[in-house]
Amino acid sequence: MTGLAGAYTGYAEGVEGTASNAAAPAVREPFSHKWFDYDLSASFSFPGTFSGTDFDNRGRRNISGTSTFGDFLYLNLGLQLQFGELGLAITDDLQQFNLTPATADDPGLTLQTSRWHALAAYGFLGNQLVLGAGARIVALQISQTGQFVPGRTLFNMVGASPEAGMLYKPDGAVWRFGATLRAPVIARSLGESSTTVDPSTGVERAGKFILPEKIVQPWEAEIGVSLQAGPRPLNPRWLNPHIEEAPVRARIERARAERDREHQAKLAAAPPGRRNTLEIAFAEQERSLRMIEDMRLKAESDRLLAQRRARYANWPREKILIVASFLFTGASDNTIDVASFLDQKLEPFGRTVTVMPRFGIEAEPVHDRVRARIGSYVEPSRFPNGSVRQHLTCGADIKLFPFDAWGLIGATTWRISFAVDLAPRYANWGVGIGAWH
The missing domain is CATH 1.10.287 (Helix Hairpins)
Structure with missing residues (x-):
């Protein structure tokens, strides 16, 4: 998805597709040959602090050392189950920051944010029309951690809202069309909070951090198409x-x-x-x-x-896959972004509707050995003084060798993958391993 610049709404295959289209859990991939099938996903990274980069596209490079948070961890987990025409999926994107370090005298603070997708989808007309719906859930937790004492939760926020999506892929056609709509999520305090409140101002704090009244994920609408040239079929009929x-x-x-x-x-x-x-x-x-x-x-x-x-x-492998999508993100009143909260800076954020166009191409330049991708997307700034910036993405899968893990799994040919995302004041890259199809 990174190599294709995220333009996945009109393609929507695999457990990763749930991030782009709520219909993805029931989309049968060409190599899905059994009535019951599954897909797993797991990844993590340690990008460190955002200092010295413009991660959120403020329009300027952060001054090194101004950010007060560090030890950033990103974790993604996903599970997809398919029973005939029915598909179920759940994914979680977890971010964790150490707000303040723990010392012998003072406990530290840790912030965790989670974004869940819990979806069910069904394929109609022989899996040509796939409809899906479910919920996206947002949670925030601030915990106290110490060197010599057990941690405890100080503050919890949870919210949920519905989302729905569709993918139309007629048998034998060289195109697909997908769309998804996500309602806004508003998360508020859940349960008892172990925080302090200033009696004169009513401001609630966890340590030195002024806490938010709520967390908001604005509404999103995304449409996308995919086209495939070459003899390899894009939409082969699924044989139940x-x-x-x-x-x-x-x-x-x-x-x-x-x-x-x-x-x-x-x-x-x-x-x-x-x-x-x-x-x-x-x-x-x-x-x-x-x-x-x-x-x-x-x-x-x-x-x-x-x-x-x-x-x-026996299908030919030659193809050129072209994908494109538009992501519309709604406005939120009186909000700041997560990085501004962590730095305790009041910077307006997300006050207008933005549009993000995405485009990607995938081909197999080395027959049955290497798949390559290249893409681009235009990232609007959610900050009033920010400006749009263009990203260039690329990636590839390289076929390795068969290995069945000493009989623990079926015969599988493995691949190694990489992806790069570059823009002014921004760089991101990753590697992965998976099955070659």
Whole structure:
């Protein structure tokens, strides 16, 4: 997603797609061959303090040493489960800052913010139209930590709001269209707070930090498209294993029902003294026949699965994928951004609606070995004195080797990935490992 400049709303595959489109949990990827499938995601980074950069696009580079917070940790976790046309997903983006260091005399303060997406989606028309909905949840917690004493929570805020999305991808078409809408989230204090309140002003503090009245995530609307040139299909028809296996299952069920009817007729015609013998004989014969039928069903299921896998493996790999999207972010009254809160600076933030266009291209320059991406997006400033800046992104996947972790997982060919995001007064990069498809 970083390599494609985040223009993922009109593509929306994998657990990472839930960040861009609420319909993503039910979107079947071309290599998803089974009725039940899953996807996992986990990443973390330690970018350090924002000092010396313009992370939030204020329009100027921060003066080194002015930020009072440090030891920044970013953690992302995601889980996606798919049951036929139904998909479920939950993701969490966690940020943690050490506000003040703990000493032998004074406990330190730690701030954690979490952004959750909990979504359910369903694929209609053979997974050509996917609709999804759920909630995004925002939480903030300030905790006290000490060198020689256990930590305790001083302050909690939680809020939630609905979000919904759709993706339309007609079978055989070379395009997709996606859209998602997220309602604004307002998080307020939850439960008892172990903070201090100035009786003369009513200002609530945790240590030296003036606490916010609420946390706001403004509304967001995002639309996106994807186009693919080349012989590789963008929207292959998803073959539902249960539908493919239905004729075999139906034949087995009819055969079992017919045998049961014949058995009941024989029981009705037999003398009472022979019925128990007939029951035992039928049960033994039925057990053997059902075992054979189950073996035949398993063999047919395996044959159809191998057929689906061969269908995928035989597709040509040549393609050029083009993705584009527009992210609209709403206004919030009387707000400051998280970095300003951490620095305890009153800087207006997010007072107007902003638009962020994104664009990306993906291709496979080295056949079945390297996938490359390049993209760009224009980041508007949410600060009154800020200005827009253009980002350049790029990334690649490099195929490695098969490895099944000594039999703990199925046969998997692995890849290593990297991505870079560059802009004036800003730089971000990352590496990862995953499966090659």
